[in-house]
Amino acid sequence: MKGKGIITGLIPLIILIGVLGFVLKNGAGVEKDPAAPIEVLNIERIKVTNTGFELSVSNTGPTPLTISQVMVNDSVWNYSVSPQATLERFEEGKINIAYPWVEGDPHTIKLITENGIITEGALAATTLTPETNRSNFLNYGLIGFYVGIVPITLGLLWYPFMKRFSRKWINSILALTVGLLLFLFVGTLADGFEIGAEAPSVFQGNMIVIIGASLTFLLLIGFDQYQQRKQEKKGYSPFGMALLMATGIGLHNFGEGLAIGSSFSLGEAALGTFLIIGFTLHNITEGIGIAAPLLKTTPRLKDFLLLGGIAGAPAILGTWVGAFIFSPIWGALFLGIGAGAIIQVIYVITKMLIDDHRTHREPSVSWLNLSGFTIGLLIMYFTAFFVKF
Amino acid sequence: MSEENKVSRRDILKMGTAGAFGVAGTYYFNKMAQFPTVAKAANGSSHKTSHHSNHSNMIDKTKTTGYKMAERLLTEFDYGKVTKLPNGQTLREYEVVAIDKEIEIAKGIKFPGWTYNGTIPGPTFRCTEGDLLRFHFINKGSHPHSIHFHGIHPPEMDGLTSIFPGQKFTYEFEAKPYGLQIYHCHVLPLARHIHKGLYGNFIIDPKKPREPAFELNMVMNGFDLDLDGANEFYTVNGYAFAFMNHPIKIKKDQLVRIYLSNLTEFDLLNSFHLHANYFTYYPTGRNDNPSQFTDTIMQCQGERGIIEVRFPYAGTYMFHAHVSEFAELGWMGFFEVE
Numbered sequence: 001m002k003g004k005g006i007i008t009g010l011i012p013l014i015i016l017i018g019v020l021g022f023v024l025k026n027g028a029g030v031e032k033d034p035a036a037p038i039e040v041l042n043i044e045r046i047k048v049t050n051t052g053f054e055l056s057v058s059n060t061g062p063t064p065l066t067i068s069q070v071m072v073n074d075s076v077w078n079y080s081v082s083p084q085a086t087l088e089r090f091e092e093g094k095i096n097i098a099y100p101w102v103e104g105d106p107h108t109i110k111l112i113t114e115n116g117i118i119t120e121g122a123l124a125a126t127t128l129t130p131e132t133n134r135s136n137f138l139n140y141g142l143i144g145f146y147v148g149i150v151p152i153t154l155g156l157l158w159y160p161f162m163k164r165f166s167r168k169w170i171n172s173i174l175a176l177t178v179g180l181l182l183f184l185f186v187g188t189l190a191d192g193f194e195i196g197a198e199a200p201s202v203f204q205g206n207m208i209v210i211i212g213a214s215l216t217f218l219l220l221i222g223f224d225q226y227q228q229r230k231q232e233k234k235g236y237s238p239f240g241m242a243l244l245m246a247t248g249i250g251l252h253n254f255g256e257g258l259a260i261g262s263s264f265s266l267g268e269a270a271l272g273t274f275l276i277i278g279f280t281l282h283n284i285t286e287g288i289g290i291a292a293p294l295l296k297t298t299p300r301l302k303d304f305l306l307l308g309g310i311a312g313a314p315a316i317l318g319t320w321v322g323a324f325i326f327s328p329i330w331g332a333l334f335l336g337i338g339a340g341a342i343i344q345v346i347y348v349i350t351k352m353l354i355d356d357h358r359t360h361r362e363p364s365v366s367w368l369n370l371s372g373f374t375i376g377l378l379i380m381y382f383t384a385f386f387v388k389f
Numbered sequence: 390m391s392e393e394n395k396v397s398r399r400d401i402l403k404m405g406t407a408g409a410f411g412v413a414g415t416y417y418f419n420k421m422a423q424f425p426t427v428a429k430a431a432n433g434s435s436h437k438t439s440h441h442s443n444h445s446n447m448i449d450k451t452k453t454t455g456y457k458m459a460e461r462l463l464t465e466f467d468y469g470k471v472t473k474l475p476n477g478q479t480l481r482e483y484e485v486v487a488i489d490k491e492i493e494i495a496k497g498i499k500f501p502g503w504t505y506n507g508t509i510p511g512p513t514f515r516c517t518e519g520d521l522l523r524f525h526f527i528n529k530g531s532h533p534h535s536i537h538f539h540g541i542h543p544p545e546m547d548g549l550t551s552i553f554p555g556q557k558f559t560y561e562f563e564a565k566p567y568g569l570q571i572y573h574c575h576v577l578p579l580a581r582h583i584h585k586g587l588y589g590n591f592i593i594d595p596k597k598p599r600e601p602a603f604e605l606n607m608v609m610n611g612f613d614l615d616l617d618g619a620n621e622f623y624t625v626n627g628y629a630f631a632f633m634n635h636p637i638k639i640k641k642d643q644l645v646r647i648y649l650s651n652l653t654e655f656d657l658l659n660s661f662h663l664h665a666n667y668f669t670y671y672p673t674g675r676n677d678n679p680s681q682f683t684d685t686i687m688q689c690q691g692e693r694g695i696i697e698v699r700f701p702y703a704g705t706y707m708f709h710a711h712v713s714e715f716a717e718l719g720w721m722g723f724f725e726v727e
Contacts, residue, residue, distance in 0.1 A: 069496070
C-alpha cells in the first residue's frame with residue numbers, strides 16, 4: 001500500500017482517538033457522578049472447611065472497593081481478607097471466616113463494603129467441601145462412571161436387537177435419535193444459561209454460551225466440509241457419524257457431571273445421589289442414539305468401547321471439575337460447546353435422513369419417522385422427571 | 390447376517406455383565422460413598438478445631454470516628470444557653486441544624502445520614518420542668534425537615550410543618566411534663582426521615598432533682614443499608630459494638646441512671662437486657678408510673694424510660710438487646726465495674 005493509502009486509513013482512527021479523549025476528559029456532559037456508588041463484588045466460590053468458610057471473591061466493578069464487615073446468618077462475624085481489604089478492579093481476594101457452621105443447615109454470608117453495598121453468598125445445605133485427595137478423586141470418578149459410561153454401554157446393548165430392523169425402521173430410529181438430541185440441545189443450552197447467569201455480569205455468561213455454541217457448530221461443519229473435500233467423500237461413514245454423536249453427547253455429559261459434582265460440593269448430597277440414578281436412566285437412551293448409525297455396518301466390540309468411552313468418560317471429568325474447581329464461567333463455556341456439538345449432530349443426521357429418503361423417492365417426514373422423533377423427545381422428557389425437581 | 394456376528398454373543402454377554410455390575414453398583418453407591426444422604430447436626434469436630442472463642446466477634450480496640458460519636462453521646466447533655474426571664478422563669482435556647490452527613494455506623498461502614506447537629510442520634514436536650522424552651526431550627530439539609538417533640542405543648546409547636554432547606558423556625562414551649570421525652574423529624578415519608586437519623590432524647594428533669602447518679606444516655610437504633618425495609622445493623626447511639634470493645638466504666642455500688650429510648654425503625658420492638666444484675670425501670674421516666682424490678686425490658690418504637698441500677702460486685706457485666714439477632718448485629722456492650 002502506498003503512503004497516501006495508509007494515511008487515508010489512519011485519518012478516521014486519529015479522529016476517533018481525539019473524540020474518545022475529549023469524552024474521557026470532559027465527560028459525556030450529562031451526569032457528573034453516579035447517584036450511588038457502583039461497586040460489584042462477586043463471590044466466586046465458598047469453600048467449607050472444618051474451621052469455617054473460605055470465600056474467593058473478585059471486584060468486577062468499575063472502581064476499587066473495600067470490604068468492611070462480614071455477616072454470617074445475621075450475625076456480625078470476624079474475618080480476614082488476603083491480600084488486603086481493598087480490592088482494585090478485577091483484583092481477586094480470599095476471605096477467611098472462622099464459623100461454627102451446622103451440617104445440613106443453610107448459611108448466608110453477607111459481605112458489606114465501606115459504602116454499605118451488600119453482596120450475599122448462600123449455602124443451601126452446608127457440608128464440608130471435598131478436599132482434593134485420592135479417595136475423593138476416586139469417589140467422584142466413580143460417580144462419573146455410573147452416570148456416563150454405564151448407561152451408555154447399557155444403551156449400546158440394544159444394538160443386536162436393533163440390527164434386525166429394516167431400512168425404514170432404522171431410519172425411524174435415527175429420527176428417534178434426532179428427537180433425543182433436540183431435547184439434549186435445549187437442555188444443555190438452558191443449563192448453560194443457568195450457570196452463565198451465576199458468573200460475574202462483566203463476563204456476560206449468556207453470551208459465552210451462545211459464542212461457544214455457534215462457534216462449535218460452525219467449526220465442526222467447516223472442518224467437516226474441509227475433510228469431505230480433501231477425501232472426496234460423499235458423507236460420513238456410519239462409524240464417523242456414531243463418533244460424532246458420541247463426541248456431542250460426551251460434551252453434554254460433561255455438563256451433567258458438572259451438575260452432579262457441584263451439587264455434592266455445594267452440600268446437596270441427597271439430591272446428588274438421586275441425580276446419579278436419574279441421569280443413569282436418562283442416559284441409557286443416549287446409547288441407543290449412538291448405536292443407531294452403526295446399524296448399516298459391522299462394528300467391532302472395541303468400536304463400542306471407544307464410543308461408550310468418548311460419550312461417557314467426560315461425565316467423570318465433569319464430576320471432578322464440578323466438585324473441585326467449579327467456576328460458573330467455565331461451566332457456561334463447556335455447556336455452550338456441548339450445545340453447539342449436539343446441534344451439529346442433529347444437522348448431520350437430519351441431512352443424512354433426508355438424502356436417504358430422497359434417493360429412495362420417499363417422503364422424509366414419514367409417519368414412521370415422525371413417530372420415532374416424537375418417541376425420542378418423549379423418552380427424554382419423561383426420564384428427565386428423575387432429575388428435575 | 391454373518392456380518393452381524395462380528396459382535397459375538399459372548400461379547401454381548403461381556404458387555405451385559407459390565408452393565409449389570411454398573412447398575413448394581415449404582416444402587417449400592419450410597420453405602421460406599423462418603424456423602425451423607427441425611428443432614429445431621431454438626432458433631433462437634435468443627436467446634437473443637439474452630440478458632441472462634443465466645444463473644445469475640447467484632448474485636449476492634451481502635452477508636453474510630455463512629456465510636457467516638459457514640460461515646461460522646463453517652464454522657465453529653467445539651468442544657469442550652471441559659472438566661473433568666475423577668476418573671477424568674479429559666480429560658481433555655483438551643484440551636485439545632487439539620488445536616489446531611491455520612492456517619493460511620495460500624496467499623497469501616499459509611500451511612501449517608503440526615504442528622505441534627507451532625508450526629509446520629511441527635512443531641513440529648515436537657516432542661517427542668519417549667520423552663521421556657523426555644524429551639525432555633527435551621528434546615529441545611531437537602532430535604533424538608535421538622536422537629537416533633539414529645540410532651541405537652543401547643544399544637545402549632547408540634548413539628549408537623551415542613552421547614553424547607555435554607556429555612557429557619559423557632560419552636561417555643563414550656564417544658565412539661567417531667568420525664569424522658571424523645572424528638573424526631575415528622576416530615577413524610579416518616580419512616581425514611583426517622584431511619585435516616587433525625588431523632589434523639591429529650592430529658593425534662595423533675596423540679597425536685599433526682600438522686601445524684603452516674604448518668605448515661607442510650608438511644609436504641611438500626612440502620613438499613615440496602616433499603617429493603619430491614620436493618621443490617623442494630624446499635625446504641627449509632628455505632629455497632631461500641632461499648633463492647635470499650636466497656637463503660639462504673640464504680641462499684643455507684644447509682645447508674647440510664648435514659649433509654651427506642652428509635653429503631655422497621656422493627657416493632659427493641660429490648661434491653663442486663664446480665665448478672667437487676668435494675669429498676671421507670672416507664673417514660675416517671676416516678677409515679679408503676680416501676681419494674683427486672684433484668685429485661687422491651688420498648689416499642691418511640692417508647693422510653695429510665696433504668697436505675699447499682700452493681701454490687703466488680704467485674705464486667707454484659708448488656709444487649711434480648712432479640713439475639715439484634716445483639717449479634719451490633720446492639721451489645723459491657724459495663725466494667727471496678
